[in-house]
Amino acid sequence: MRQRIFFKLLAAFSLVMAAAVVALFFPSRSVFLLLLAVAIALLIAGFVSVLTARRLRNIMHFADRIATGDLEAQIAENSTDEIGQVSSSLDAAVRRLKRDVAQLKSTKDQLETLLNSMEDAVIAVGPDDRVQWVNESLDRLVPQRARLDSPLEETIRDPDFLQAVHTAGKQSKVSTSRASSILPGRIFDVTAAPLPGGGAVAVLRDLTETERMEKTRRDFIANVSHELRTPLTSIQGYSETLLDGGTENGHTREFLDIIRKNASRMSRLTEDLLTLARVESGEHQFDIQPVAPAELLREAAQHFRESARAQGIELQIQDSTSGFVAADREAIRQVFSNLVDNALKYGASGGKIVLGARAQGETVEFYVEDFGPGISSEHIPRLFERFYRVDKARSGESGGTGLGLAIAKHIMFAHNGLIWAESELNHGSRFILTLPTAQEISEKV
């Protein structure tokens, strides 16, 4: 540019000088002087233009360096004219940009260090399902396969993992799953969350050790319960025999009765512990068949009709629905047993227990309701934990083991169903359970 301006001015200067030389041969001196003045002006203009062009060239050079990402570039003009002011504004803008970029980089480094120090494996994928980033734990997990910008399936092929990541990315919601084929013999808990610009980030937690310890604990409980069965039956049997033998001593009778009652309580506890261990472990095979909701309700009511009548409690079926639910009849009978038994034990003062079933889309909602003292809200979230009792003394007195609702919860989960409690103090309790309908099966039946 400098050359172009310079050459243009040089050409103009030469032209004017040529005209001045020609004018020299004419009688009028004033034309010559005028042309000389113009030539000098052009000379000065040329000099100024060269200087300006050099400064503009500096700015262009600076812009080129910024465009290539070099934030060290500076124009460093001293002048205070317009070009000088533009230059110092540009310098200040670059300094600010440099500071912001450094800050962003430091935040990114901190985040990376944090994610790399995690024991859990983390992987981020873009909207095109290509790997964008992995942390070191994931690299260790799949060392030869974790390549950036490659399709996710090339890194991890587990279908449950892929499903969770796709759901998070496509439906923009947190999705969880359990993946067991990422590495042989290892189980991972997968939580995938959507990323703001599309795609998803997934965290994989190795549950192998936790599961192994859980299994050891369950096996231990199951073994202890199993081992206790025989001696307890024997204690129960002998105490009953001695009581039946008609011992006269009042104290002896009383003690024998206490022994019998406690042995039978322990026996119930070991049976419940065994059931819970079996259901919780997933080892129990449920025989899921289409069952009519009305039948389940009828069986539950029938089983408790006598004991309800004996306590002066009205037991009735309020609603029912047609169709079928997918259920293991025996297992659901046990859930109803626990619920109605509890209603009789803790809600008897209400004088009435109501059972029912209502269709709710793809599920049927069953309920067992009593009108007793109810349960205050702080206990409700913990009711289904093992050994959780609202009133320990009351539960012990009535022969409760504190495991009934925990067993019910696991049975319902195994059915892809839910169970929860609704209650208000002094207004009774309602236990609700849902079971999926058995449309396809019922059509074939």
Ligand code: ADP
């Ligand atoms: P338990 O063997 O003690 O009955 P559950 O697991 O069946 O154990 O129930 C846990 C606790 O929940 C009970 O101890 C009782 O305090 C409370 N509970 C259960 N059902 C009812 C109910 N219908 N009304 C009031 N409290 C209840």
